Structures are given as structure tokens and as C-alpha cells.
Amino acid sequence: MSMKESMKHLFLTAILFGAIRTAAQDVVITKRGSERIALDDSGLSASAEGASAVFARTLRADLARSGWFETVGPGRGEFRLSGTATARSEAVEARLQVVNTATGRSLLAREYRSAVAEARRLAHVAADEIVEAVTGRPGFASSRLAVIGKRGTAKELFICDSDGENLRQITRDNTISLYPRWSPDGKRIVYTSYLKRFPDVLMIDLTQGQRTRLAAFPGLNAGGAMSPDGRFVALILSRDGNPELYVRRLQDGMLTRLTNTPRAAEASPSWSPDGNHIVYVSDVTGRPHLYIIGREGGAPRRLTMRGSENVAPDWGRNGLIAHAQNVGGRYQLAITDPATGETRTLGSDGADWEDPSWARDGRHLAAVRKAGGRSGVYLVDIRGSDPVPLLTTGDWFSPAWSP
Amino acid sequence: MMKWRGWYTLLSVVLMVGAASGCKSWRRGRTPDAGPGGTGVVVDPEFGIQDVGMGDERIEGAPLAVKFEPVYFDYDSSQVRPSERPKIEKVADYLRANSRLRLIIEGHCDERGSAEYNLALGERRALAIRAYLTGLGIDPSIIQTVSYGEERPAAEGTGEAVWRLNRRGEFVIIQ
Numbered sequence: 001m002s003m004k005e006s007m008k009h010l011f012l013t014a015i016l017f018g019a020i021r022t023a024a025q026d027v028v029i030t031k032r033g034s035e036r037i038a039l040d041d042s043g044l045s046a047s048a049e050g051a052s053a054v055f056a057r058t059l060r061a062d063l064a065r066s067g068w069f070e071t072v073g074p075g076r077g078e079f080r081l082s083g084t085a086t087a088r089s090e091a092v093e094a095r096l097q098v099v100n101t102a103t104g105r106s107l108l109a110r111e112y113r114s115a116v117a118e119a120r121r122l123a124h125v126a127a128d129e130i131v132e133a134v135t136g137r138p139g140f141a142s143s144r145l146a147v148i149g150k151r152g153t154a155k156e157l158f159i160c161d162s163d164g165e166n167l168r169q170i171t172r173d174n175t176i177s178l179y180p181r182w183s184p185d186g187k188r189i190v191y192t193s194y195l196k197r198f199p200d201v202l203m204i205d206l207t208q209g210q211r212t213r214l215a216a217f218p219g220l221n222a223g224g225a226m227s228p229d230g231r232f233v234a235l236i237l238s239r240d241g242n243p244e245l246y247v248r249r250l251q252d253g254m255l256t257r258l259t260n261t262p263r264a265a266e267a268s269p270s271w272s273p274d275g276n277h278i279v280y281v282s283d284v285t286g287r288p289h290l291y292i293i294g295r296e297g298g299a300p301r302r303l304t305m306r307g308s309e310n311v312a313p314d315w316g317r318n319g320l321i322a323h324a325q326n327v328g329g330r331y332q333l334a335i336t337d338p339a340t341g342e343t344r345t346l347g348s349d350g351a352d353w354e355d356p357s358w359a360r361d362g363r364h365l366a367a368v369r370k371a372g373g374r375s376g377v378y379l380v381d382i383r384g385s386d387p388v389p390l391l392t393t394g395d396w397f398s399p400a401w402s403p
Numbered sequence: 404m405m406k407w408r409g410w411y412t413l414l415s416v417v418l419m420v421g422a423a424s425g426c427k428s429w430r431r432g433r434t435p436d437a438g439p440g441g442t443g444v445v446v447d448p449e450f451g452i453q454d455v456g457m458g459d460e461r462i463e464g465a466p467l468a469v470k471f472e473p474v475y476f477d478y479d480s481s482q483v484r485p486s487e488r489p490k491i492e493k494v495a496d497y498l499r500a501n502s503r504l505r506l507i508i509e510g511h512c513d514e515r516g517s518a519e520y521n522l523a524l525g526e527r528r529a530l531a532i533r534a535y536l537t538g539l540g541i542d543p544s545i546i547q548t549v550s551y552g553e554e555r556p557a558a559e560g561t562g563e564a565v566w567r568l569n570r571r572g573e574f575v576i577i578q
Contacts, residue, residue, distance in 0.1 A: 096432075110430050112431075112432040129433065178522070178554075196461075218460075219548050236522075238530065242527065265524055265527050268519045281519075288516070288520050311517035312520075324517065326516075354518075355517075397518070398519075
């Protein structure tokens, strides 16, 4: 065993013990790059149909979508996934094991059980645990997407699973609903609605089905984004005569105005992972670009210099800001590191790519692809695999991953 | 090298002991609850409850059928062009002659650009028209703005012939 290999194994062992997890992640990431881990899943057995087949099929699709694995034949995998999925009467049950084939060590040996109707959901949960056991990084199969769908002349709020399945309509207001964003606990969605004729920022409690108005001042109320601690909401309001960035304390409604740009518009706030800063769009130079400001205000710092426009930022938990950049009249997805100011664009296929949202693995984005008058939601691997369509029947906008 | 191997062996032994004791009953994986939004959420259609202290009132009431010409804007601009001013002056005359009425100004954008940014741009267009009206002596408290961004185009399609019709401000007189 080479030094490098035994280092790797040490680190993988460490993952199991939950120790020096950060170091383990770094090793996996830098070692793997865009290569895929060879996974032998030939030992995973299930019935040809029924709930156990749904479970196995969903699990395999999730592992492929995670971007980490390529499936290989028996005996050729770095890791082996085996187990059985069975369905009897009301329940689906699975026993799964992941083994490092070089060492014979078991990374995961778990039992999963749910109602038959939840077989897909169960598979998403198992897929995330497998991804985390092997790579040390969270999976996103069990997260959900909030998304806006067009229904006639109206736009309504929907939620679907990470694979675009299980689509549910949340609002039936027959009005315009825009820009959903999740609360940090994943139980609420903040968005903009014209239910009362004017754009208000509303919050839907998904467990209760109740709505609260977070901002309904004269003029524009938009951009609602909850802080990582859940105590504040960033807003774009024009109550003082011009669209500006504000922060509102939810407990008592106290407003703090952060920007003062009488000749410019602000839009699209997104909080830093530590909650100390907000990235937003401002056209104070005449064109929309990204700026960062402290949560209490102060002097904003211009972040993006390239491209004719930089819009729709989403500050990920990985510290990177995903956004759309206009280059030569086309919008491309771009990722800017606020620490260095460096921007990487993800390239173009001739379509417009807009409104990116980080998945919790810090590797994938959901984004809108606009082409030929149609608007669909795709999953984009920032390491360069082909985008995967998630919602392409009908027109879809503003995807947001749940935490 | 030997140092790493030694650690590795030690950890493996600990692991095997752990695995052996865990073999009788498999560890339970996370149980999938339906989760928030997992099942059909029924959103209260009556909504309108727990407001967080809103402050100023909004203009409410039925719109009148009276029509005014839309005010058109240049691309990415919220400046009222001199050629558009007479349209706003007509509205000012009407409001002066009908002193009990109020006005909602709608701001609109063409489909190009970020939809969320366009919402702010549309608001600036409506506010620019409002500022011109108040400059003509109209009481600002009877005028409110609503931006639709690119959500309510006047004309469907693409190209400048369509876009120039969509970059606009519209007037809704409220009883």
C-alpha cells in the first residue's frame, strides 16, 4: 500500500468515526477532482416491480445524479453497494451495505423502512446517507425544490422532489407569485405575491398551511430572504420613495435600511452563510452588478466587474456566490468567490441560463434555462457534467433548493 | 509510513469491534418523514391574518374605466422622456378636475434581463411618473405605485417593436 493510499484509507476511517471530517472532505475532493468513484451496485437486489423496485430504481438514479459515482461491474468497484429491498403489505424495507473493496471495511450498514407510498422518499434518504458515507459530503437527494410554475396568466408556487418528481401545487391564488426562498429550518417559504393587488412579501408555513405578510408597504415589497439564524428577513422596499435594501427583524417588525441610492434600484438579496453580509444587485453604475454590504449597513463593496450585467445571486453554504452573468447578450451561470473576487463562468449552450440556486452538496445548482420562448428548470453540476432536466413540461421559474 | 500504518491498524481494530457488535441489529437509517411540504399542503385561501405591523395604508377601491395613454421608456431607463411628458400632464389635469379620485401607477418592463431586477426597474419607472405628477402640484398622498416587472406585457413576442410597447407606465384611476 502506497503512502497516498494508506493516507486515504486513514481518512476514510476517520469519516466513519466522525473525526477530522473537514480534512477528510478536502482529501476526497482534491483527490477525486471531476473523476468519478467506481461503484459496484450489482449486489443490490429488489423485485422487478412494486415498491421495492421503485426504491431500488430511485436509489440508483439518485446515486447517478449525485455526480460522484460511475457504476461498474462486479469486482471492479472501489466501493460495493449491496443489499435487498423488499415490500410486504404496507411497508417497504431495505438493508443496505457499502464496503470499501480494497480494505473490506464497511462504511455503512443500515436498515431503512417506510410506508409503501414513501418508497421514493426512503430511497432519497438512503442515497444521501450513502453519498455522505463515501464522500464525507452531504447529498441533496432528499432536499426539495420550491419553484414557480405558469398556470394560464397566473404564476403559482410549487414544490417537487430533487428529481423533479412528486410535484405539488402550493398556492392556488390565480395571481402572480414570485421568487420563493426557504427558511433555514426548511419549514417555511418566503416569496412575493400579488394576492392583494400589490406585491407583498408573504411567508407560508408549510406545516400549518398558514400565511403571514412580512411586508406590505405602499409600493414595492420583494426580495424576501430569511437570515441564516431565521430572525431577520432581507427585503427590497420602495416605501421611502425608491427601491432600497432593508432588513426587518421578524420578532417586532423593526426595519433597518441598508442602502441609500436615490438614482438606482436594488434587487435580489442573499445572505452570507454566517449571516453577517448580504449580496445583492444594484444598478448604481447604470448596469446591474453584484454588491456586498454588512448586515447593519455601511459602505457596500462592488463584487463583479466583468460582463455587462451580473444578477440573481445565491450565496451558498460553501461560501461561493452563484449568479447569472450577461456576456454578449446571453446569460450564463457564473460562480464568484467573494474572498478573491474571481469569477468562473459555466459556459453556454446558446440558451440563457438564469436564477441559480445551490443544492446542499455545494456542487450542484438548480437553474432556469430559457430557449425558444420556453423556460425549464435544470440540474447543473458545476464540475461540468451535462445539465439534467428536472422540470421541462410547461414553463418554470426561480428554483430554490430547500436546506 | 509505519506511523500511519500503525494508526490505521489500530483504527481498523476498533472499527471491527464496533462493526461486530453492530451486526446483530442493523443500524436504522434516517426515517423519511413526509417533511414540510412533503404531502399536500393546503394554504389558507382566506389569508390575511398575522401582519407584522405594516404602517401606511394602501389605496383601495374600484378602478374607473377612464383610460390614459401609457408612458413609454427607453431600455433599462426609468427617465421620463420629454416626448412623454404631455401624457402625464393630461393625467394631472384630470386629477385636478376630479379632486376626490386617486391614482395607481403601474410600472412595466420588457422581457429582457433578470425578472427580479426588472421588478425594481418597473417600480422606478412608476415612481418617476409619480415624481413628475407631484412636480406638477398633484398631492403625493393620492398616488401609489405598483411594479409588475416583466410579468404583464402589453404585447407578446420578442424584438424591439414589441419590447418598446412593454417598457411603460400605465394609469389606473381609483374611485
